[in-house]
Amino acid sequence: MQSSDFSNSYDVIIIGAGAAGLMAAVECGKRGRRTLLLEHTTKIGEKIRISGGGRCNFTNIHTTPAQYLSDNPHFVRSALARYKPSDNISYHEKTLGQLFCDHSAQQIIQMFLDLAHQYHVEIKTQCTISELEKGADRKFYLKTSLGPFESQSLVIATGGLSIPQIGASDFGYKIAEQFNLNIIPPRPALVPLLLHEEELSALKGLSGLSAPAYVSFNKRVFLENILITHRGLSGPAILQISSYLEPESAPHTIQIDLLPYDNLEEFFKINRKSKKTPLSHLRTLLPNRLVDYFAERNSDLTRSITDLSNEALRKIVAQFKVFCLEIAGNEGYRKAEVTAGGLDTKELSSKTMEVIKVPGLYFIGEVVDVTGWLGGYNFQWAWASGFVAGQFA
Ligand SMILES: Cc1cc2nc3c(=O)[nH]c(=O)nc-3n(C[C@H](O)[C@H](O)[C@H](O)COP(=O)(O)OP(=O)(O)OC[C@H]3O[C@@H](n4cnc5c(N)ncnc54)[C@H](O)[C@@H]3O)c2cc1C
Structure with a gap:
């Protein structure tokens, strides 16, 4: 040559x-x-x-x-x-x-x-x-x-x-x-994530919804927007965490805090005797569609705070602050930024x-x-x- x-x-x-x-x-x-x-x-x-x-x-x-x-x-x-x-x-x-x-x-x-x-x-x-x-x-x-x-x-x-x-x-x-x-x-890294079929059909009505959240996996935490897509999850916070989901550590469950700027626990404490419902308060903090998704899965959201047990209130806090999703995979090199x-x-x-x-x-x-x-x-x-x-x- x-x-x-x-x-x-x-x-x-x-x-x-x-x-x-x-x-x-x-x-x-x-x-x-x-x-x-x-x-x-x-x-x-x-x-x-x-x-x-x-x-x-x-x-x-x-x-x-x-x-x-x-x-x-x-x-x-x-x-x-x-x-x-x-x-x-x-x-x-x-x-x-x-x-x-x-x-x-x-x-x-x-x-x-x-x-x-x-x-x-x-x-x-x-x-x-x-x-x-x-x-x-x-x-x-x-x-x-x-x-x-x-x-x-x-x-x-x-x-x-x-x-x-x-x-x-x-x-x-x-x-x-x-x-x-x-x-x-x-x-693939900085890549949108896929959800399992069951999760996907439950979240179907939320496709296109975007909100700020803490997203964490294995001690890594990012605070940016997440986006729910028709195939799974995207948005900057999701792309960031995707780089840390190494194949060797699968299956991956990521944790999402949907109320990064609000202390729901504190709100319930202050309003412990209130006739207000968790639903009405959460609707002031998050898109209605998202709150309704949780209300469909937990009827306590529509009851008065005063009628709920401490355990029920703790459960509501966990629903929004520790929302866990198991990841099925990612969108691959065609969509990966790097x-x-x-x-x-x-x-x-x-x-x-x-x-x-x-x-x-x-x-x-x-x-x-x-x-x-x-x-x-x-x-x-x-x-x-x-x-x-x-x-x-
Ligand atoms: C949609 C998108 C948006 C992005 N936005 C950002 C951003 O805003 N900020 C940021 O920091 N990063 C961003 N990135 C990442 C960033 O683009 C890359 O990390 C960066 O371009 C890497 O630079 P590079 O020169 O190493 O590789 P590349 O930019 O990929 O360049 C490699 C070059 O080599 C050429 N090449 C490949 N094979 C051969 C071959 N066999 N012979 C000759 N030439 C070849 C390719 O055609 C290409 O021109 C983005 C990536 C994508 C896909």
Whole structure:
């Protein structure tokens, strides 16, 4: 496969023109490295374009290692410290420290295109890579639909398996296998959850309903909105907890506190002698449809508080504060915002993102076993790991 044609020879080849690949390419270009960025679809940065409702929630000002899942939770520390939430483009802050583009995610893509042009980074799209090998001369040789290419350094930035309809592939994992690198089994994360048929038909009338709630599983708790769908559960709090439902710990029962801001117990204590019903009070706190769902299952909700025993009141509190649902599965990669798992971080230097046993080979972004919470953390990882690799590749 070896070729010695200079026009096909680069210092660095980066595979995958997503967030991480674009950042690494520009950083390599800045260092004067002859850089080629290869993308197999027709477009670059497609996930940047569709994210955050078209405005890309590109980072979060509260980023720390605590918002990342990985077999090695400390791995992200170095890269995150070297590339902090940037102020390259004009943005606005939404809730929870999330930064969004003022106008459109296209601003970010255009910024990278301009920088790539400025630093002479070559970008080739619609490029299918059929073979890749490392020669005895330590160079990487690629056989592609656009001809052969070779480079001193090779950066894998092909992302995870989420949203295959816009270009996701298992290319990165295959390269990892080719070089005998360990992979933490990939799984959909930040993904809507499915409920069992019985639960689903009971909740049928609530489809489309959204409310703030604490959602918890295994000591993890998120306070954001939940959304009841015709297949199960979604909304930010559900997506967040979904990342923690590892297949090994199934079956999973999640706990939902539907009254995150209200102390129902205290209300009953103060109104212990009241003729009011729990139903009338709960209707001031929650959507009627939701309260009716519980009233259909517990007739005590329609009786006066004064007529109810302490045990009956405790039961009502538990219904709303400790609402438990068993999860049947998730909606899979077609709906998952990210892929958890990936290249085992033990294979990489956290300072450079270079594979320890394969000098010159780098892995960055979502293909690595690093998964952020919802809220800009995944792009922040893509930028930070791309930035770091861009200083060394
Ligand atoms: C709908 C949606 C909304 C999201 N919103 C947000 C958000 O608001 N904030 C946030 O932080 N995160 C968000 N994410 C997650 C975020 O988009 C990803 O974590 C991030 O894009 C990962 O960057 P990456 O460069 O590692 O991978 P990607 O962006 O997936 O880029 C990988 C690139 O590699 C290309 N590729 C794959 N296989 C090959 C191959 N064989 N040859 C050549 N090229 C290949 C792909 O086509 C793609 O261009 C969202 C994800 C989705 C799906």
